[in-house]
Amino acid sequence: MDTKKLLAISKKARQERKQEKEKRRQEKLQAVENEEEIVEEMLKNQPIKVREKRETRSSSEGNDGQIEKAQDRLEVLKKIEEFEREGKFDVDVEEDPPTIVLTPENIDYLREKMSSKIKRIFANEMGERFLDNLLKNNKLIIKQVNGIENLNKVKTGALITCNHFNPFDCFTVEKVFRMSENEKDKRLYKVIREGNYTNFPGLYGFFFRNCDTLPLSSNKRTMVNFMKAVDTILQKGDYILIYPEQSMWWNYRKPKPLKNGAFKLAARNNVPVIPIFITMEDSKLIGEDGFNIQEYTINVEEPIYPDEKLTEKENTEIMKQKKKMTSTGFLLLITIVLFFVMYAAGMVIFADKGFAKPQMFLNLFVSNAGLLVISCGLTIVMITGGIDISVGSVTALVCMVMADLMENKGVSAYVAVLAALLIGLAFGIVQGFLVTYMGIQPFIVTLAGMFFGRGMTAIISTDMISIKNEVFLKWANYRFYMPFGSTNKKGKFIPAYIPPTVVIAIIVVLIIAVLLKYFKFGRKLYAIGGNRQSALMMGLDVKKTMFRAYVLDGFLAGLGGFLFCLNSCAGFVEQAKGLEMDAISSAVIGGTLLSGGVGTPIGSLFGVLIKGTISSLITAQGTLSSWWVRIVLSALLCFFIVIQSVLASAKKKK
Secondary structure, three states: OOHHHHHHHHHHHHHHHHHHHHHHHHHHHHHHHHHHHHHHHHHHHHHHHHHHHHHHHHHOOOOOOOOOOOHHHHHHHHHHHHHHHHOOOOOOOOOOOOOOOOOHHHOOOOOOOHHHHHHHHHHHHHHHHHHHHHHHOOOOEEEEEEOHHHHHOOOOOEEEEEOOOOOOHHHHHHHHHHHOHHHOOOOEEEEEOHHHHHHOOHHHHHHHHHOOEEEOOOOHHHHHHHHHHHHHHHHHOOEEEEOOOOOOOOOOOOOOOOOOHHHHHHHHHOOOEEEEEEEEEEEEEEOOOOOEEEEEEEEEOOOEOOOOOOOHHHHHHHHHHOOOOOHHHHHHHHHHHHHHHHHHHHHHHOHHHOOOOHHHHHHHHHOOHHHHHHHHHHHHHHHOOOOOOOHHHHHHHHHHHHHHHHHOOOOOHHHHHHHHHHHHHHHHHHHHHHHHOOOOOHHHHHHHHHHHHHHHHHHHOOOOEEOOOHHHHHHHHOOEEEEEEEEOOOOOEEEEEEOHHHHHHHHHHHHHHHHHHHOHHHHHHHHHHHOHHHHHHOOOOHHHHHHHHHHHHHHHHHHHHHHHHHHHOEEOOOOOOOHHHHHHHHHHHOOOOOOOOOOOHHHHHHHHHHHHHHHHHHHHHOOOOOHHHHHHHHHHHHHHHHHHHHHHHHHHHO
């Protein structure tokens, strides 16, 4: 075959390939146009559908004009309650659409193809219009955005992490991104589930497939491309949004553990993680499903940067666990430092009066064991946003009842202790019921409890009753001797000791600390105290949880009264007067917020120790009135309340 024929055949082949390429391009463009027409039609019909839904709903409205709540939403809430009771924190509330395995040829992560670029442009434009429409019609309400400056200061690529408990979370983060200074020169990519990309229907499915999304896949070859795309995007300086919980979850307090994925990707590319934390609360508007429309509050936290000196694995773990010093931690730190400074000053100034002896330190626990237990109960109630000012009267009543039973009625010490605990439980049950289920203000309820308890104490006896029961006195006088101590003037070694009251108090503190930090009940308390409306929206049984908090508080008041009685071995009307204020001040000084949502029994422990140290210092000085204890304590209380207010104001301004 000669050269001319070869050239002719080659030219013809090139033309055929060109025609085939052009044909495929036209088919893709036609597909895009068809999809555009579908989306446009969906958007046009959307008001009609909304109107039809509204008309349908109006027929089911009652005489009071209330819209019937959607059955599907009610079913979800029912399921949430069920999962909450069973502790199923890793189970999704709503089922995902069926998943089709995403293979490498099905996804163009970096939008390199012309059809992908066109779809992306069109989808982002339609998504922006859709988001603006949601905001305009109050279907999505963004109440407040805090910390936007933390987003502005990151000029490199970054991983954005966020808690996830609503389908609109992506839209809110997208809105925050558009509010930032980086919106003009950066893109925000969203990591999504495989099923949402491959098989999600309707308009949302169109957005999932085309709005700068990075779908995960069960196919390993596809995930190789995913990782390459992530590396390219981050190195180019763009943002990637990923949910470290890896599924939608209703509890924004995050009982669900975080996965390593987001932090590993950040460490791998040496870029920061920008944590975003969202909360929601009910607005006054009622949606078409009969439920209140939620208002978003978005908090953009300070970026967390990887340490170049550490390995990828080390950075992953550190970045996941890294937390800023919160206001809670700051207040607790101040309390601890203040205690050690005060006690160290006492050791220097009053060394000649035995202030430096180990027993003097242990006496702080000995004389305040009952107060420590009662403060733990107050801490639990105050975390929910409540208060209990009846604990002093409950203590006095417990001491009087125990003394009367053992000395006048001939009852054994064991029965008397049981009576003490039952009295505390009774107060907790009655007051908890009135506060939670009757809706009466906790201050009024516990004020009535305070008067009732003090009055019942006086009715039993107006005279002091000394306890002479042998078993009870044996308990009171028992000592646990320590391997350390001090020497007296004669050089004799005297070991330090603690009574059983201190052991019981320390055990109670540890149990409550573990309960609040690691158990579902504790997480519920913090969620309720942080935002009661959001807790209701999450499906938490707020009333039941608060009722249990008051019952536990009452039980600890009864137990604290028993420990108080072991120290005094008597019962009288004026006993434990002002103890409720000591307990409240100890909790506040220990970092518990009066508004709720923040607090720890460890902080209350140091608050009690500070109160005890002040009392010891006044006593060691010798010339000052005992009322100076109250004066100094009130000054410290005001100081800590002012600090709390300043920190709260600063947080709001961020």
